[in-house]
Amino acid sequence: MTFTDYSGPFTFASRFEEGSGTNPEELVGAAIAGCYSMFLSALISGDGLSPKSIDTNASVTLAKDDIGPNITSINLECSVVCEGLSQEKFNELAQTAKEKCPISRLYSGGTATIELNASLV
Amino acid sequence: MTFTDYSGPFTFASRFEEGSGTNPEELVGAAIAGCYSMFLSALISGDGLSPKSIDTNASVTLAKDDIGPNITSINLECSVVCEGLSQEKFNELAQTAKEKCPISRLYSGGTATIELNASLV
Numbered sequence: 001m002t003f004t005d006y007s008g009p010f011t012f013a014s015r016f017e018e019g020s021g022t023n024p025e026e027l028v029g030a031a032i033a034g035c036y037s038m039f040l041s042a043l044i045s046g047d048g049l050s051p052k053s054i055d056t057n058a059s060v061t062l063a064k065d066d067i068g069p070n071i072t073s074i075n076l077e078c079s080v081v082c083e084g085l086s087q088e089k090f091n092e093l094a095q096t097a098k099e100k101c102p103i104s105r106l107y108s109g110g111t112a113t114i115e116l117n118a119s120l121v
Numbered sequence: 122m123t124f125t126d127y128s129g130p131f132t133f134a135s136r137f138e139e140g141s142g143t144n145p146e147e148l149v150g151a152a153i154a155g156c157y158s159m160f161l162s163a164l165i166s167g168d169g170l171s172p173k174s175i176d177t178n179a180s181v182t183l184a185k186d187d188i189g190p191n192i193t194s195i196n197l198e199c200s201v202v203c204e205g206l207s208q209e210k211f212n213e214l215a216q217t218a219k220e221k222c223p224i225s226r227l228y229s230g231g232t233a234t235i236e237l238n239a240s241l242v
């Protein structure tokens with residue numbers, strides 16, 4: 001499967017100032033937030049339950065080192081509503097989704113630390 | 122600098138079938154294509170030249186291994202129009218942009234091989 005179609009509007013202003021449009025960091029955050037939600041949803045469903053909602057938000061931090069600008073951290077905030085899911089099982093699945101979702105695997109080993117704060121609400 | 126605002130429409134169909142909307146792989150591709158173009162533009166400008174156009178397209182390949190789906194390769198196709206830029210200098214800057222652009226650095230060390238095909242046209 002190969003993907004090539006997306007094009008998003010972004011400019012210097014949308015990246016480094018307060019301009020409208022998106023930027024690479026937002027796209028990177030949207031990719032992992034979306035992928036994480038889908039992956040966690042699949043894991044919970046595989047356990048025989050139907051989540052009512054899974055909401056994930058990613059904050060991406062851009063800093064600078066000797067080489068230049070770099071992404072140092074990605075913080076995932078996830079909240080899940082799911083009847084019948086125990087806290088223990090939820091913790092296990094939330095962690096598994098972080099390790100196994102393809103976008104998380106793409107980013108692992110690069111410049112960023114990926115942090116997860118997942119709550120069952 | 123922290124980025125949290127982007128939200129894109131995507132569904133199971135837009136990811137794995139022919140549905141409309143975007144998906145994480147397209148976002149990942151758009152992020153590196155955009156970042157690469159901006160970085161290369163900055164390098165060429167730093168060399169005292171003004172590129173007329175820089176066009177980068179990313180193809181992202183999703184495959185499957187023992188752990189699950191994963192992104193195995195990202196191919197960047199870049200074409201640049203810039204008066205006064207030598208082929209030799211262009212090759213050097215195109216390669217530097219691949220190594221140093223922050224999104225490329227984020228993805229390095231993960232599951233994907235990043236390939237670049239850059240032409241000065």
